[in-house]
Amino acid sequence: MHGEPHDDERGMRPDLRDAGGRNIIEIIRAMRAELRKSDRKVADVVLKDPQRILNATVGETATLAEVSQPTVLRFAMAIGCKGFQDFKIRLAQSLAFGTPATHSVLLDTDDPETVAEKIFEYTMTSLDWARSHLDRTALRKAIDILAQARTIEFFGFGASGIVARDAQQKFPLFGVPCGAQLDSHQQIMIASMMKQGDVAFVISNTGTTRSIIEIARIARANGAAVICLTGSESPLTSYCDVALIVETLENTNMYTPTISRIAALVVIDVLSTSVAMRRPIEDQARIHNMKRQLSDMRKVQPI
C-alpha cells in the first residue's frame, strides 16, 4: 500500500468523467471502423449482445469473439476504458437506459425459468414505458376530481373488471363509498342513477367496447364526472372529462401476457395514494388503524 496507484485522475471530478463519454455503446459504434482487426471482433460481439457481456469474464468474452484474452483487454483500452472492469461498468450504465427489445421474445423452446425471466423483464420494461408516457396533467386532474367525489363507481369488463374490483377495494384510501360494476346490466342501472358529485371511473383497455362507451355517455349526461383509464386514444376518451392513457408495449405475440392490467393497477395505486395524501391527518390515522385491525383479523377468521 505505498504510493498511489492510477492516481492520474485524482484532481479530476469523477462526475464529469462519465458525463463526457456517456454512452459507451455509441463510442464503440463510432470507433469501430478505426479499430484493429481483432479488436473489431470484440466490438462486434459487444454490440450484438451487450447484455451477455455484462455477465461475462475476460475469458468468456475472448471465446465469444474468437480472440485471445489480452486482445479483449486491449480493446477495452482502445475505447478509452481503464480496464475490463471499468469497461463493464460503463457498459452497464449505457444499457440501463434502454435494453434492446430482442430479449423478451418468447420462444417455444424456452424452459420455465427463461419464460419467467422474460415475462418479468417484459413487465418491468412495460411499466417503465407506461410511466414515462403518463400524462401528468391528466393525472393531476383525475386526482382533483377523485378527491372531491362524493361516491366513486368503477366500471370494467373482463381483465379491466379485475382492475375495477381492485380499485373498489381501495375505498379506504379514496375515503368515500366506492362500487365496482362488472355486469353490463348493473353498469347501465348504476350509471343511470349517478348525479352531480359522483365520479364514474371507466376502465377499458381497448376503449372501443360499445357498452362501456355508453356507460361514460350516460354517466356524463347525468352530471357525474367521468374519468377513463384506457390503453390509447379512442372513441371512449371523447366522452370523458379526463382520459388517463396508459400506453404499454403490448405486442401481438400470442404468448405475451396482458401487461395493460398491471400498468392500470399501478395507476390506481398512484391515484388512491395521492387522494389519501390530500386528506387531513386524522383521516390518515384512521386508515392506519383500519389496516392494523384487518391484519389482526386475518390471523383469526375472516367472515
Place this chain on the structure above:
Amino acid sequence: MHGEPHDDERGMRPDLRDAGGRNIIEIIRAMRAELRKSDRKVADVVLKDPQRILNATVGETATLAEVSQPTVLRFAMAIGCKGFQDFKIRLAQSLAFGTPATHSVLLDTDDPETVAEKIFEYTMTSLDWARSHLDRTALRKAIDILAQARTIEFFGFGASGIVARDAQQKFPLFGVPCGAQLDSHQQIMIASMMKQGDVAFVISNTGTTRSIIEIARIARANGAAVICLTGSESPLTSYCDVALIVETLENTNMYTPTISRIAALVVIDVLSTSVAMRRPIEDQARIHNMKRQLSDMRKVQPI
C-alpha cells in the same frame, strides 16, 4: 433444427440469465433495516457514495465500511446479487438512472407527479426483487402439476381474491375448466368436492389466514394437488404440495401500496403461459382464434 439464429453454438452457456436488475439502490434502502449490523455498515457507505463504490474493489469497500472482506460479499448476497461483480454491475445501472437519494419514501409534501414516479419505481424494483427470489424448482413443479390438471380452482380473499379471479380468467391458457372462489362458504364447499386430478391453487399473501389454510387441508385430504402462492414461509405452506413464495419489499409505510398482488399476477402470467406452451400446437391455434373472436366481439357489443 440447427440453431441458425443462435450464435452460442460454441459453448452453450446455461448461465445466460442476465442481471437486468432494476434499482439496486432502492432495494438496499428498503432492506437496510433488516440487514445484519455489519452489512448495514456496508449498505451505508454504498448509499452515501455509490459512485465511489463503482470503482472500488472488495478490499477497498471493506476498508471504507470498516468491516472484513467476506462481510462485503455477504452483503452483496443478502441484497440478492450473485456476487460482488454482479452487485457492481447492478449499482452501475441504478446510478445511470440518476436516482436522487430521496427516492421511494413518500412524503406528505410530494406532488402527484412525484408520487407517480415513486410508486412506479418502487413497483418495478419490487418486481425485480420478486423475480430474483423466485424458487425455480417450485415453479417448475407447479407447472408440471397444472399441466396435468383436470380442473383448477383458485382460492383467495380480498386482494388475493383479485389475483384468483385474474387467474381464473386465464383458463384458455390453462386449457381446463377453472374456477375462482372468493367466498369462504363457497370455498369450503368446492374444496370438499375436489378429488384426485383436480388442483387447488390457494392464494394468500400472509399465509396465516385460518380459513384459507383449512381449504388447503381439505382439498389435500380429498386427493387434490395443492399449490399455494404466498408471501413467505408460513403455516399454509406445510399443507401444500408446492409453495410458490413471492417475496416483495413490502414495508410498513402507510402509503406504500400493496405490491404483492402485482407480483402475484406476474407469477400467474408465467404459470399460465408456461402451461399453454406445453400444450400441442393445435390447441395453441385454438387459443389464438379465441383471442381474435374476443377482440372482434369487443368492437360490437358484449352484454
Place this chain on the structure above:
DNA sequence: TAGTTTTATGTAATTTTACTACAGAATGGA
C-alpha cells in the same frame, strides 16, 4: 524482392481480486 522496422496478436507467467471454509465471538432464548 529481401531485409528491416513497425504493428498486431497470441502464449504464458504474474498480480490482483473475488470468493469459501472454518472457527471464534456475539447474541438470544430457556
Place this chain on the structure above:
DNA sequence: TCCATTCTGTAGTAAAATTACATAAAACTA
C-alpha cells in the same frame, strides 16, 4: 447460566484481470 443460533473475522483458495514477452503479420525501404 448454559446451549443453540446467528454474526463476523482470519486465513486460505480459486479465478479473474493484467503484464511481459515472443512470434506473426504488415508496412516500409532499398
